[in-house]
Amino acid sequence: MLVSGLYAGIGGFELGLKRSGHQTLLMSEKDSRALAVIRHRFPEVVVDTDVTELKALPERTEVVTAGFPCQNLSMAGDKSGLRGDKSQVIYSLFRLLKAQRVPWVVIENVYFMLHLGGGAAMRGILDQLEALDYRWAYRVVDSRAFGLAQRRRRVFIVASQSDDPRDVLLSDDAPNRSWPGAVLDHPIAFYWTEGRSGHGITADAVPPLKAGSGLGIPSPPAVLLPSGRVVTPTIETVEQLQGFPARWTSVLRDRKSKRHRWRLVGNAVSVPVAEWIGRRLEEPGQYNPGEDEPLTNGARWPTAAWRMEGARMSANVSEYPVHRRRGRLSAYATERWPDLSCRALSGFVRRAREGRLRYPAGFLEALEANL
Numbered sequence: 001m002l003v004s005g006l007y008a009g010i011g012g013f014e015l016g017l018k019r020s021g022h023q024t025l026l027m028s029e030k031d032s033r034a035l036a037v038i039r040h041r042f043p044e045v046v047v048d049t050d051v052t053e054l055k056a057l058p059e060r061t062e063v064v065t066a067g068f069p070c071q072n073l074s075m076a077g078d079k080s081g082l083r084g085d086k087s088q089v090i091y092s093l094f095r096l097l098k099a100q101r102v103p104w105v106v107i108e109n110v111y112f113m114l115h116l117g118g119g120a121a122m123r124g125i126l127d128q129l130e131a132l133d134y135r136w137a138y139r140v141v142d143s144r145a146f147g148l149a150q151r152r153r154r155v156f157i158v159a160s161q162s163d164d165p166r167d168v169l170l171s172d173d174a175p176n177r178s179w180p181g182a183v184l185d186h187p188i189a190f191y192w193t194e195g196r197s198g199h200g201i202t203a204d205a206v207p208p209l210k211a212g213s214g215l216g217i218p219s220p221p222a223v224l225l226p227s228g229r230v231v232t233p234t235i236e237t238v239e240q241l242q243g244f245p246a247r248w249t250s251v252l253r254d255r256k257s258k259r260h261r262w263r264l265v266g267n268a269v270s271v272p273v274a275e276w277i278g279r280r281l282e283e284p285g286q287y288n289p290g291e292d293e294p295l296t297n298g299a300r301w302p303t304a305a306w307r308m309e310g311a312r313m314s315a316n317v318s319e320y321p322v323h324r325r326r327g328r329l330s331a332y333a334t335e336r337w338p339d340l341s342c343r344a345l346s347g348f349v350r351r352a353r354e355g356r357l358r359y360p361a362g363f364l365e366a367l368e369a370n371l
Contacts, residue, residue, distance in 0.1 A: 001062040001104070001281060004028075006051050006093055010037045010249060010264050012242065013065040013106070014045070016274025021282060025058045033252055033260045040251040051092045057100055063281065066093050067108040067269045087121070094128045105129070106277060107157040108269050111140055114155060114301040122301050125157065130307065134159035137169045137306035137315070143243075145174065145320035146272035149205040149327035150241045153319060154270070156277065164284070166306050168277065170315050171285025174323035180204050182360040185226050187333045192222040192232075192344050195351030201360065204329045206233070206241060211266040219262060222340045222348075223333060224363065230345055230370050231337035235261050240332070243271030276321060291316040339370075346371055 001022045005014045008027040018024065027038050028048040039047055048054055057064065068090045090107075097105065113121050122138075129136050136159040143152035158165040182188050182203040189207060191200040200207030206221050220232045235258060236246035242265055249261045295305060295312040304315035349367050352359065 002058070002060045003063045003065060004057045004061045004102075005065045006054075006096075007066055007068045007089065008038055009034050009067060009268050010244075011041055012244070012269030012271050013067055013108070013274045014038075014042060015244065016269070016271045016276075017063070017065070017278040019271070019275045020278030022063065022278050025061060028054055031264075033257075034264055036251055037249050037264065041248065051089060054092065054096065057096050057102065059100075061100070061102050063104040063106065064093065064097070064102050065106045065108075065274075066090065068093070070110045070113075070267070090125065091128075094132065097132050097134075101161065103160060103162060104281060105134065105157075105159040107159075109155055111153040111155055114140070114303075119301045122155070126307070126312075129157075129159045133161055135161070135163075135165055135306075135308050137165040138304065139169050139315070139317060139321075140303040140319050141273055141321060142319040143270040143273060144179070144205060144327065145177065145322055145324065146243070146270065146276065147324035147327045148241055148243060148270060148272065149329040149332065150207075150209060150270070151179075151202050151205050152208045152270060154273070156273070158277065164287070164308065166287035166289070166308070166315070167284035168280040170304065170306065170317050171280070171287040172276075172321040173317045174320045175318035177318075177320045177323070179326075182363070184224070184360070184362055184366060187226065187329045188224045188360065188363065189221045189329060190224070190348075192340055192348045193219060195348045195357075196355035197357070199352070199357055199359070201363075205327065206238075206329060209238060209242065209266040211263045222345070223329065223337070224366055225333055225335070227335065228366055228369060229335065230340045230367060231333075231335075232340050233332065233337055235265070237332050237337075238262070238265050241327075242268050243273075243275075244268070272324075289313065289315070342371055 003017050003022050003024040004026040006028045008029040014024045024045050026046050028051040029035050030050050069087050138157040140153050141156050143150050158169040180203045182201050186204040189202045223231050239248045292313045302314040304317045
């Protein structure tokens, strides 16, 4: 299928769809550094710099992707929802769809969108799709299902005016996944910028890669190695934890490039998830809604739901569409990773000791041994 990628970032959607046999006609992105990356990595694709000024999609477009900005929808953002100056650009998607019939739409954003303001942003997006006569299905998907050593839960919405989006997004399910507990004989990743009200502790994987942090800076999580050292992954490793080849963003070489590369990778769509969606667009499965139940007005959004004709229904599927071999941070973790600075580490330990969060046995003591 022929794809137009809006809010393209560094091309996670587009790379995944390319791997599953689709061709991208257009990529639209405003961020100058993201533009440098996609122009370098997708030289054959037309690149537009501002979706709000885009007059029309290419006529042959069959799929529109939209991993639109999450800054106003995430727990780390200002929580202003679709009214926010960043996330409101989603309305440019609906403007373009109103002017031109496109068979398929794929949208991605943060899990917190389901809960922010009682789910108002999610409701607004789905209402807009229904007003344009789209059937829709959505699902929370955890990137760990695809063999990535990153705990990353994101909402994906697939919509179509003529086909069944459930067969793309909901027909695969591999529930009953289990993940290791946080014990000191595995690498334990955590947000070193937090500690008092959150920590992101994840065993043998990293917590969700983020564009920002509790200290207002883009930064990688820290990792306590079984040896006792506290290190931070390299940007090349983090690119791989999103499913990109290492050095995907290496075209950025100015003095601030490292910080911006963290930010861009943290904002990206996990490539294997996009690839899976692309394969199901090409060869849909067959979803069985036999155990699904109607959504009641005013109820919280479930982790998966759909609407075909009439009522909205919850979907009885897990966050794990496939069962790939579990990605292990220990496969990447190396003593060659740089140490977390003593200042950063002591700040985290101080905040952790002041707060009331629970930590794995021996975890804080292992950190303090580095000070």
